[in-house]
Amino acid sequence: PRAIHRLDYRPPAFLVDSADLHFDLDPAATVVRSTLVLRRNPKAEDRHAPLRLDGEGLTLLGIKVDGVPFPKTHYTLGEDGSLTVPNPSDILVLETEVRIAPEENTAFSGLYTSGGNFYTQCEAEGFRRITFFPDRPDVMTRFTVAITADKARYPVLLSNGNPAGAGDGEGGKHWAKWEDPHPKPSYLFALVAGDLVAVSDYFTTKSGRDVVLNIWVRAGDEDKCAYAMDSLKRSMKWDEEVYGFEYDLDVFNIAAVSDFNMGAMENKGLNVFNTKFVLAKPDTATDGDYQGVETVIAHEYFHNWTGNRVTCRDWFQLSLKEGLTVFRDQQFSGDQGSRAVKRIRDVRGLRAAQFPEDAGPMAHPVRPDSYIEIDNFYTPTVYQKGAEVVRLLHTRIGAQAFRRGMDLYVERHDNSAATIEDFRAAMQDASGVDLSAFAKWYEQAGTPEVTAEGEYDEAARRYTLTLRQKTPPTPGQPEKRPLPIPVAMGLLDAGTGREQPTRLQGENEARTGTRTLMLEDAEARFVFEDVPAPPVPSLLRGFSAPVKLKGLPLDQLRTLAARDTDPFTRWDSGQQYAAAVMLGMVAAHRRGEPPGFDPALAEAVRANLAGADADPAFAAEALPLPGEGFLADQMDLADPEAIHLVRRHLRRRIGAECADALRETYERLADTGPYSPDGASIGRRSLRNACLAYLAAAGEDGMRLARAQFDAAANMTDVLAALSLLAESEEHGPAALAAFHARWRGDELVVDKWFSIQAMSAQAGTAARVRELQRHPDFSLRNPNRVRSLLGAFASGNPYRFHNRSGEGYALLADAVIALDPINASTAARLVGPLGLWRRQAPPLSGMMRRELERVLAAPNLSKGTYEKASKGLA
Ligand code: DPP
Ligand code: ZN
Secondary structure (H helix, E strand, O other): OOOHHHOOOOOOOOOEEEEEEEEOOOOOOEEEEEEEEEEEEOOOOOOOOOOEOOOOEEEEEEEEEOOOOOOHHHHOOOOOOOOOEEEOOOOEEEEEEEEEHHOOOOOOOOEEOOEEEEEOOOOOOHHHOHHHHOOOOOOEEEEEEEEEEEOOOOOOOOOOEEEEEEEEEEOOEEEEEEOOOOOOHHHHHOOEEEEOOEEEEEOOOOOOOOEEEEEOOOOOOOOOOHHHHHHHHHHHHHHHHHHOOOOOOOOEEEEOOOOOOOOOOOOOOOOEEEHHHOOOOOOOOOOOHHHHHHHHHHHHOOOOOOOOOOOEOOHHHHHHHHHHHHHHHHHHHHHHHOHHHHHHHHHHHHHHHHHHHHOOOOOOOOOOOOEEOOOHOHHHHHHHHHHHHHHHHHHHHHHHHHHHHHHHHHHHHEEEOOOOOOOHHHHHHHHOOOOHHHHHHOOOOOOOEEEEEEEEEOOEEEEEEEEEEEOOOOOOOOOOOOOOOOEEEEEOOOOOEEOOOEEEEEOOOOEEOOEEEEEOOOOEEEEEEEOOOOOEEEEOOOOOOOOOEEHHHHHHHHHHHHHHHOOHHHHHHHHHHHHHHHHHHHHHHHOOOOOOHHHHHHHHHHHHHHHHHHHHHHHHHHHHOOHHHHHOOOOOEEEEEHHHHHHHHHHHHHHHHHHHEEEEEEHHOOOOOOOOHHHHHHHHHHHHHHHHHHHHHOOOHHHHHHHHHHHHHHHHHHHHHHHHHHOOOOOOOOHHHHHHHHHHOHHHHHHHHHHHHHHHOOOHHHHHHHHHHHHOOOOOOOOOHHHHHHHHHHHHOOOHHHOOOOOOHHHHHHEEEEEEEOHHHHHHHHHHHHHHHHHHHHOOOHHHHHHHHHHHOOOOOHHHHHHHHHHHHHH
């Protein structure tokens, strides 16, 4: 397989002024007729370039140019499936008729069937599996779509844009026509057809237009759409208020499908969603699911302006739309509830997924330089780190200038395909701030490490803070340059813990509250005057940059955890303190010494519970110990077993020492009244379940409490929290799991949870159990949600048992990847990721992982996506 390079970008030879598509739908043989009005691109470099249209797996039935059948001698069909016209005229009308087989499409890219209905997924390169087209995002076209299908089997016929007619045809068929007035790239094309029902509502835009909102689901799921609809309306309102972005069609359709490779897709006017991010009701969906629905609905809606109206020139610019849109959905979710708690959760996610990626074999810049399979680059780096980089710009120029920059960006690039440079230029021009140094954040992979050193001069009442940065090498980038790093900070008085005003040398007046220092070079010194006593620096408030802050002394972390004015730093300092203690215990364990116990950890839990009423959601974030992945990430070589044992030991010990306070909080927060997914209620449930987890870790009393909660709870959040604890118990686990399955076997999203809980169990037999579960009648490799719920959860969510000394965890993952690759390559390529991180493990684990990766690479006819992941993992 060949790599595509960013610097090889050339403008397209031809543009498509309009595309008229006609679909005659049939699961086994759908016929697609396309009429393209093509025109040579005045900006193309080669004025005589051939016309090349992408295609993949299409059976060509007919072809005409300017209304006349086109002889075979005038075009060629390439081995890759493409169609080339070597000597086209500068303007031509190309008509093609092709046949495809949607029911055989198990890759869920292009047009496919699921549960008897038709759906599409075209990002990034699925449209070429539907018809011949220049399938690249910088070709923006006006589409009209006509769909013909059997009326009884496919009563609903949807595509992008506005409805433009419908009627009955012959032989029990009917048709519908859709017109999208906005030019768009082919990756935003969508078609949905089948037996679906709509939950409908409307939204009045700021200029007074009524937009019809429909969520299309299978009959029986109508009662699970309310939260998605509510989230959609709030998103539409928020985008008008915060960015001035108004919706631009008469109808906004969302269709939910249970076979979907990703979370959701922002197709113009017709979003297609994984059911996981639409369907929610209290007895089947957890608080986390509700938050996922809100976030993803907002994210896809926000793409209407950042992604659709202004799209990406090429796929190397993917973060232009994804980083920006994640940033926008994070702002939105923060505005719906607690900004601090939202920030904590987002940073937790970044550290869990993006930091390891940035330290592994697939490390790549936010704007990558090359790829073999673009599907492999829908990554935490492009999305989450991309959002952090947008946040850096926002922090640097301020909210008002950022808004002016967005206005300018859209004014300049509406209805066109832009680059990351274009975005930065708009922000720079609107703010008047030179942002050129920030380009490096898009170009350089790896997570910078920042260290701080403070020096207090008592006589001069002067405090000197030295900040240093260093980014470790990543594949293909051995040398790293310093990046501009905004460090939001303040100084606390070490004695009282109170925040001090700060005056930097050269400033006339002291400032109160958080200020931002810019670390632009490898090292910078900041001298603070009038500092009456040695201070405790509070650094990286609000996580002002996606870096690792290292080496703060334990006593300072404790002061910050107890006293800092910034909630993020308070939370993070507590986690960093616990992590440092736990890593010390891991080292002791490896030396064969007893683990010991730091009473400060129990004190912190008690203090947290005592103050929990002020902000239960924050307390719920602060209560649990840092996760196993976070700890592993801070070791030169991970030791998943030692980490797990230390963490389990501590949970048990804290659970026992703080039992009274935990129990008291648990009982005080008992849920009364109907379920509500608002932030405060979620916070109370999270805190209560965090207490329960400690109590259950401490022993049988807690387990009985979990059993009672499992039996009595009326919402899935509480049921599942209890079940995950019971599943760790040989006594309670089997009965609870069986009862859960019997109750929910008809609900596929809940059955996914049943698989995940077992995959994430710390019990000794888990790897064998995961193998066995692949033969369960409810398991199927063909459903991506099911694959993720069992195999993804095991490999990414259960480091202890995935890294079983026997190696059986690795072998079962490799087997699954090899079996899945011919069915659904893009999901297989995602699944292989954890094996690529073998360098993080010590022998003999690393060698076993490597051998499984080699076995994957040796599989015949490997897809290019899985090849890319496996080969880069071994390189
Ligand atoms: N573009 C989708 C998203 O919204 C994923 N393909 O992230
Ligand atoms: Zn997106």
